[in-house]
Amino acid sequence: MVFQVVALLVLLLALAALAALIVDIVRDGLVRMSWDFITGYPSRRASQAGIFPALTGSVFVILLTALLALPIGVAAAIYLEEYGRRDLLARVIELNITNLAAVPSIIYGLLGLGLFVRLMAMGRSVLAGAATLALLALPVVILSTREALRAVPGSIREGSYALGATKWQTIWHQVLPVAAPGILTGLILSLSRAIGETAPLITMGALTYVSFLPSSIWSSFTVLPIQIFNWVSRPQLDFHANAAAGILVLMTLLLTMNAVAIWLRDRYQRKVGQ
């Protein structure tokens, strides 16, 4: 009983802190929030500065990240879960993936700088940024995909094998569709983390002041968190209002993304379930 009260109080405290943050941001940012702000380009004058290149950059980078992380992550998980043997090598790989999920994101930025920007000569492009964020997202995608594959009932696999299906046919036609909602959830979680990342992209050299839209995967770019970071570090208070408004845009984007994904997942679950 006492424990329940304490637990409830702690929960309310956490929610209150979150609410306070949101109220604060909304109060600061709402004055700058307008259509012009969303569709505008950066400017030296805070009142004229907009967020469009950063917003476009964020959406572009995160879509590309998903395109890179999903197939590679799912393929890796299928190999580890369905094909790989349970030997020492597999255990070492598993341990590494679990550890990678906890590596500070700036390390991924350094890796991205060395591997994608320099060695593979992608430059400071959208592609290099997305590849860096995909690396960051991969461990979670792999782990959650393995969980989802493991959760598929053995009876479904048996039913498929009993009809003369090969292992790959069984995985592709029966196991993956059943696991899809779980895989999608993992992907959303990791993309939600990636979209808020600043450090790895600054490390690999994404621009902080961009007055044009990325036109291809080779363009230079910036993203919302970098733009916000840039505004916060200005001394003028007007820019701080811009930063607050930028945070509102970022949060809206994130919540929309999650909502769409949850909707997709529920729809999928209903379709296969009932």
Added chain:
Amino acid sequence: MSVTVGPTPPSLGAIVAGREPLPPTDGPCKIEARGMNFFYGDKRALEDISVKIRPNVVTAFIGPSGCGKSTFLRTLNRMNDIIPGIRVEGTVTIDGEDIYRSGTHVDELRRKVGMVFQKSNPFPKSIFENVAYGLRINGMAGTRSELAGRVEQSLQQAALWDEVKDRLQGSALALSGGQQQRLCIARALAVKPEILLMDEPASALDPMATQRIEELVYNLKRHYTVVIVTHNMQQAARVSDYTAFFWLGRLVEYDRTDKIFTAPSEKLTEDYITGRFG
């Protein structure tokens, strides 16, 4: 004071009485095991099994839990291969072909030897897709109308067509337990197997649904060789032509069903069917 009870079920002898005499168990056979041993790791689950199963009849495997009857059934389509650490000794032949010979196409074997499981396991897809899946993966789908025709035919063979013909695109999981099991039978029949293995197909169903499955099993033997594992001796007596009694991983007795249930030659069989143990 007397306690009223429902009508007593007919005795096993009464169920099998008056059957046409069947030929003995040796003779032409569809499936044959010779000196087969089966191991899960170090544990021997089947010991020196030799049996000839005749074509186009229903053969029942009976015996107490853990006696190896399901394990033996699952060696016939190599379903046990999925389990790590298993080992098979001796031979199992189907139509004279050793199915454990290296180079055997297990997928091809499983298409030819269909299986229905204890717990119905329809895929979480539409009724139509459940039946069409096997046809598609085996390259038997043909044109759209050929596929639809084959799906209908299979559902009809499984006595399910009339109940689902108006909702083929509906989810298979919305069907009742008995309907799901018949869907699994339809799914297995769609790929034109020659043998149908059934692992306690009615054990999770109510009496009405069980009766429908039993009628189905009885009719299937015209086109298929059916092997059914069952806990229920009444069921074995009703649906099967031949019965094999397993005990502790050994095949104790294998004979015509009427003989097993009226005049078994082994004391152990008699004790089991009269309910002295098991």
